[in-house]
Amino acid sequence: MDKLLEATAVNLRFGDKQVLQNIDLCLSSANITTLIGPNGAGKTSLVRVMLGLQKPSSGNLWRLPKLRIGYMPQKLTIDSSLPLTVKRFLELGGASANDINRALALTGVEKLKTSAMQNLSGGETQRVLLTRALARKPHLLVLDEPVQGVDVNGQVALYDLINQIRHEQGCGVLMVSHDLHLVMANTDDVICLNQHVCCHGHPESVTAHPAYLDLFGPKAAQSLAVYSHNHDHKHDLHGDVICDHDHAAHKPRLSLRPVQKEKPHA
Amino acid sequence: MDKLLEATAVNLRFGDKQVLQNIDLCLSSANITTLIGPNGAGKTSLVRVMLGLQKPSSGNLWRLPKLRIGYMPQKLTIDSSLPLTVKRFLELGGASANDINRALALTGVEKLKTSAMQNLSGGETQRVLLTRALARKPHLLVLDEPVQGVDVNGQVALYDLINQIRHEQGCGVLMVSHDLHLVMANTDDVICLNQHVCCHGHPESVTAHPAYLDLFGPKAAQSLAVYSHNHDHKHDLHGDVICDHDHAAHKPRLSLRPVQKEKPHA
Amino acid sequence: AKLVVSIEPLAMLVEPLLGPDDSLRVLLKPNTSPHHYSLKASDMRALQQADLILWVGPELEQFLQKPLATLPAALQLDQLAQLSWPDQAELSEPHHSHAHTARDPHLWLNPDNALAVANAVAQRLQALAGVDGAVVQARLAVMQTRIAALSVELERDLGELRELQFMVYHQAYGHWNQRFGLTQLSAVSLTPEQKPGARHIYQLKERAKDAQCLLAEAFYDNQSTQQLAKELGLPLVLLDPLGTNVAPGEHRYETLMRNLAADMKACLNHPANS
Amino acid sequence: MPDFMVNAWLAGAAVAIVAGPLGSFAVWRRMAYFGDTLAHSALLGVVFGLVLDININIAVTLGCLILAVALVLLQQTRLLATDTLLGILSHSTLALGLVCIGLFGNTRVDLLAYLFGDLLTATPMDVITIALVAAVVLALVIGFWRSLISITVHEELARVEGVKVEAVRMLLMLAMALVIAIAMKVVGVLLITALLIIPAAAARRITHTPEHMAGVASLLGLVAVSSGLITSFFWDTPAGPSVVLSASTLFALTLLKPQR
Amino acid sequence: MPDFMVNAWLAGAAVAIVAGPLGSFAVWRRMAYFGDTLAHSALLGVVFGLVLDININIAVTLGCLILAVALVLLQQTRLLATDTLLGILSHSTLALGLVCIGLFGNTRVDLLAYLFGDLLTATPMDVITIALVAAVVLALVIGFWRSLISITVHEELARVEGVKVEAVRMLLMLAMALVIAIAMKVVGVLLITALLIIPAAAARRITHTPEHMAGVASLLGLVAVSSGLITSFFWDTPAGPSVVLSASTLFALTLLKPQR
Numbered sequence A, B: 001m002d003k004l005l006e007a008t009a010v011n012l013r014f015g016d017k018q019v020l021q022n023i024d025l026c027l028s029s030a031n032i033t034t035l036i037g038p039n040g041a042g043k044t045s046l047v048r049v050m051l052g053l054q055k056p057s058s059g060n061l062w063r064l065p066k067l068r069i070g071y072m073p074q075k076l077t078i079d080s081s082l083p084l085t086v087k088r089f090l091e092l093g094g095a096s097a098n099d100i101n102r103a104l105a106l107t108g109v110e111k112l113k114t115s116a117m118q119n120l121s122g123g124e125t126q127r128v129l130l131t132r133a134l135a136r137k138p139h140l141l142v143l144d145e146p147v148q149g150v151d152v153n154g155q156v157a158l159y160d161l162i163n164q165i166r167h168e169q170g171c172g173v174l175m176v177s178h179d180l181h182l183v184m185a186n187t188d189d190v191i192c193l194n195q196h197v198c199c200h201g202h203p204e205s206v207t208a209h210p211a212y213l214d215l216f217g218p219k220a221a222q223s224l225a226v227y228s229h230n231h232d233h234k235h236d237l238h239g240d241v242i243c244d245h246d247h248a249a250h251k252p253r254l255s256l257r258p259v260q261k262e263k264p265h266a
Numbered sequence C: 001a002k003l004v005v006s007i008e009p010l011a012m013l014v015e016p017l018l019g020p021d022d023s024l025r026v027l028l029k030p031n032t033s034p035h036h037y038s039l040k041a042s043d044m045r046a047l048q049q050a051d052l053i054l055w056v057g058p059e060l061e062q063f064l065q066k067p068l069a070t071l072p073a074a075l076q077l078d079q080l081a082q083l084s085w086p087d088q089a090e091l092s093e094p095h096h097s098h099a100h101t102a103r104d105p106h107l108w109l110n111p112d113n114a115l116a117v118a119n120a121v122a123q124r125l126q127a128l129a130g131v132d133g134a135v136v137q138a139r140l141a142v143m144q145t146r147i148a149a150l151s152v153e154l155e156r157d158l159g160e161l162r163e164l165q166f167m168v169y170h171q172a173y174g175h176w177n178q179r180f181g182l183t184q185l186s187a188v189s190l191t192p193e194q195k196p197g198a199r200h201i202y203q204l205k206e207r208a209k210d211a212q213c214l215l216a217e218a219f220y221d222n223q224s225t226q227q228l229a230k231e232l233g234l235p236l237v238l239l240d241p242l243g244t245n246v247a248p249g250e251h252r253y254e255t256l257m258r259n260l261a262a263d264m265k266a267c268l269n270h271p272a273n274s
Numbered sequence D, E: 001m002p003d004f005m006v007n008a009w010l011a012g013a014a015v016a017i018v019a020g021p022l023g024s025f026a027v028w029r030r031m032a033y034f035g036d037t038l039a040h041s042a043l044l045g046v047v048f049g050l051v052l053d054i055n056i057n058i059a060v061t062l063g064c065l066i067l068a069v070a071l072v073l074l075q076q077t078r079l080l081a082t083d084t085l086l087g088i089l090s091h092s093t094l095a096l097g098l099v100c101i102g103l104f105g106n107t108r109v110d111l112l113a114y115l116f117g118d119l120l121t122a123t124p125m126d127v128i129t130i131a132l133v134a135a136v137v138l139a140l141v142i143g144f145w146r147s148l149i150s151i152t153v154h155e156e157l158a159r160v161e162g163v164k165v166e167a168v169r170m171l172l173m174l175a176m177a178l179v180i181a182i183a184m185k186v187v188g189v190l191l192i193t194a195l196l197i198i199p200a201a202a203a204r205r206i207t208h209t210p211e212h213m214a215g216v217a218s219l220l221g222l223v224a225v226s227s228g229l230i231t232s233f234f235w236d237t238p239a240g241p242s243v244v245l246s247a248s249t250l251f252a253l254t255l256l257k258p259q260r
């Protein structure tokens, strides 16, 4: 597990709106980190800061030199004046034809190769975006709500796919998702974000955490239960939870999993 | 139950791609119709045809005169050169300040009133779009994946909200959704679309239908079971299913629920 | 009296009629093109306070048409009855023989027209309050003799150019040619804003066989004119019909005309033609 | 203050006020070069006026309105952005005008006359005409304001909500074309276009709603006209360009405002 | 075929070929009026050339490059569309040029020369210069093709995938400005802009990938130059406008193709 990307003490303000507060986040290879949190919690903002797309108001970013990233933004609009087939769009990611074809097969959109990007349906667009990210054989996959608008079967299949690729290629994954019930099964670290990090750790321990229940309610916890216990994949990482939502004392840090340093709230 | 909008024998082709094949659909007041189907099935296209935004290649459309529609498109992009607060955006829907404030409270985005539309997060945008549609007090609500990108609590709450408004205001609802497990509980009619209507009827009967299981697999059926049986709302509509996937004989039509006339596949 | 004129050549024509008490303002500096001239507040004030405003007409100074429309002080020269105009027939190109061909507005290039203008100006000046008519008459008389002499001199000088055949870049020398009996073979384009067609240029090459040079105006950049001259196989001679290069001082009109004659003679004496 | 300055100010002020909302639409709908396009096509209008022997001003105005209709039609193909369409129309009509001018009539047509016009030569009659047209257009724009903004924000949403999208869009284009065509001959296209887009662009950075932006744009336009004319009067600079430069200065000032 | 026709064709062809890909970018990035803006600012360049006493052509070229840099900087504010920014730059520089020309400079500057140029008087030297610049720019564009397309499709995706977005964007702007500046005096901005956008717009409707569009645009440009010059020769119409009209005709033909 190599460290790929690390953010320390990141703060982000838009005007007088504090969006991110003192966030520490560290991404490692072969590790899936999932950001969850209510709408407007700052998940996308944090992802963009990590990728260098948004300058944080304060904080530091460290990044493995020559890190190859596969990114899937939350939304994509392509100008209609640009003629662009799915195939050409994927090639722009810089992957070989072989890798592209393989990725297309995995995400189930081979048939769309010659379609125009602008004519794709919502779910098709998501699949194509994921294909581009995967085809690059990245060291780090960054996915902002990857299965948004994808049909039911696709959701399950794509999450499984991401998990599988993580194991095969050993790439790190940072993912934003609202599909608690689907995502929890395949993730190593869950970070529950709401401006600041509410709680984080292994999914099963996070879901038991009061801050989590606070944010998502018992219904969500229940839905998670249904899925995670159906799941046949075994986790070998221990699932301790570090939380400072109510400024509790820190447990010692045992792994490279993200850790939030405590600072007084601004 | 008044008939609000009816499409008969609608076909839609883009170039040589058949997207909709011989669809009949009828929407009535106080009735929730949900379109489900895999990505690229033509759900959004059908919605756009129903709304008159897309001319069908053939077929007829009937519409109640002076029908007031609240529409929530699948995606929204607003040019950054246009300064537009959420409040102004909502007012453009033509609703009174009172109605807007009430709707804002229901969708949980009151705090964003003065935010710029372009700065909203994905889920916030969805909530604002829904607010605009609701605030108009429409006769017919048309929602294309209304809770896409909305957080877990929001998903449950918004579906409940839609159901509640249907009962209070007696408006008809046409909805596209992939959240089988959430949506089935609150819908009267389910139409399973894959270019043509695979099967349709009351949710519990649809989910038992072979065409449905074909499309979504047993996993989806199972997830539905978990939710629909949790649900405490009683349906008074009988749930017969009409299917002609394998060109079976039709059952007699008993209600204004959508019906597909059989024609040879093109 | 306060006078305003639109362009430099007109200033040259009226200067001799003015005395130390009179003021003269030229709107268009030699460097500005009438196409994108934008009036300044001082220009408007000068126009409104002027006792006499001289301009050729909308064909040349379109930007003045509107502000002068209501000013009685304005004198539009191309309306003067005493002017002589070049024959339309001579002007028009074989393939451009349409009814409403524009008149060549460079009317000061004919000394007779210069006299007519001077007469008209003198008349208007005399009618002004506070102007001593006799003095103006005297100045006009001096001017008349000078211009008569100039005419004679130019006729003599240009006599030897009668056999000279030349082409012009812009149709600007109708008055000049008419007065001195010169033979212009063809013009490349009728107006500066109109570019010639390819066929026209090709046909010009045919006629260029009889021509000895190409006359054009001195712009700050002559590249395309030079290229055309090369194409036609003619020496290029740059003329200065607007008097841009005439130094300040007395008798500028005569200098302008003499320069023009001298430049044309240079064409005849060009090494290529000897 | 001499009469001509008063007339110039009145004409400029009328254009500036109506240019606030219209210019905002130009900025939002990416029609910044609409004015230029109309000016280029004016040449064609002049030629047709000469050939068909109708009043040139009427011919030019008609030409502008026809161009606006052509733009609306081309926009319906959806594959090309508005600025591209404007570029195509502008250059095609100008080229056609230049070719026609050679084929018919040798009357000298001064192309640049439409580009530069002259604020200082505005007559009382001009002022009345411009003010009238501006008032009518302003009334129309205010009357249809919600529909206009609706189709600018999201055309399909507007259509579903019952706005007659095609009619409203056509109205906007024709209103804009009319104002430009009428004001073109008086103040020149350079100045109109500048008054349309520069104040609106400056207002963008300091406002949060469309109405606010349109209003502030009108105001900034008024400031630009006034200060430009004052500059022109006291430093004796050409009037039109001075107004444009004042507007540019205002825009540059808003750039200093830190962005959120 | 007379010499001057050959030179004209060579100059036009060189511009048309490089205009294919560059014009496609102009269409995609909504920079249709980039050429016009540079032409307007040329006047300012001329004035500064005169004041600082440097070679006018160098001054104009420098002016164009500076304008391109200014555009890139303004684009970073993100609140305004490119066509608005171009409109602001274009009118501000023109106004400044007009004011300055009154204050300094006493050589006669002809704005029309920049607008209309004269294809038929292109010298062999002109042809060589244009061809050289076109070749260099074409090589650069092909060399950076993937990066250029990437930043046009989605700037953030490109940045994450390791493209140096700022550098590549600046390269594109400078390349475009250079070609326009060099070709402006020879063939005129009217013709360059038309060759940039009209063939690219025509190609949009009949192609499915960016490469294909750029290639077809070059081809259509060549057809337009050739047929325009032939028209000019046989019907004796002005050369530049004829080429533009040929291009417009090609565009109109593509409109006949039914849209999917």
Ligand SMILES: Nc1ncnc2c1ncn2[C@@H]1O[C@H](COP(=O)(O)OP(=O)(O)OP(=O)(O)O)[C@@H](O)[C@H]1O
Pocket: A014, A015, A017, A019, A037, A038, A039, A040, A041, A042, A043, A044, A045, A046, A074, B115, B119, B120, B121, B122, B123, B124, B149, B151, D260
């Ligand atoms: N450029 C901006 N200016 C001002 N506020 C912004 C800007 N971008 C985002 N915000 C605000 O910051 C907050 C966080 O936005 P962000 O997109 O990170 O949320 P999110 O967690 O991704 O939400 P979602 O689940 O809905 O996608 C939101 O309330 C949003 O309105």
Ligand SMILES: Nc1ncnc2c1ncn2[C@@H]1O[C@H](COP(=O)(O)OP(=O)(O)OP(=O)(O)O)[C@@H](O)[C@H]1O
Pocket: A115, A119, A120, A121, A122, A123, A124, A149, A151, B014, B015, B017, B019, B037, B038, B039, B040, B041, B042, B043, B044, B045, B046, B074, E260
């Ligand atoms: N303008 C168009 N031209 C060509 N094909 C199109 C066009 N619009 C949509 N399509 C195709 O038609 C099919 C149906 O699209 P539609 O958007 O209706 O799907 P959908 O059922 O809404 O899917 P999703 O669940 O992903 O939103 C898709 O395969 C899409 O690629």
Ligand SMILES: [Mg+2]
Pocket: A043, A044, A045, A074, A144, B121, B122, B123
């Ligand atoms: Mg987000």
Ligand SMILES: [Mg+2]
Pocket: A121, A122, A123, B043, B044, B045, B074, B144, B176
């Ligand atoms: Mg859809």
Ligand SMILES: [Zn+2]
Pocket: B196, B197, B198, B199, B211, B244, B245, B246
């Ligand atoms: Zn079926």
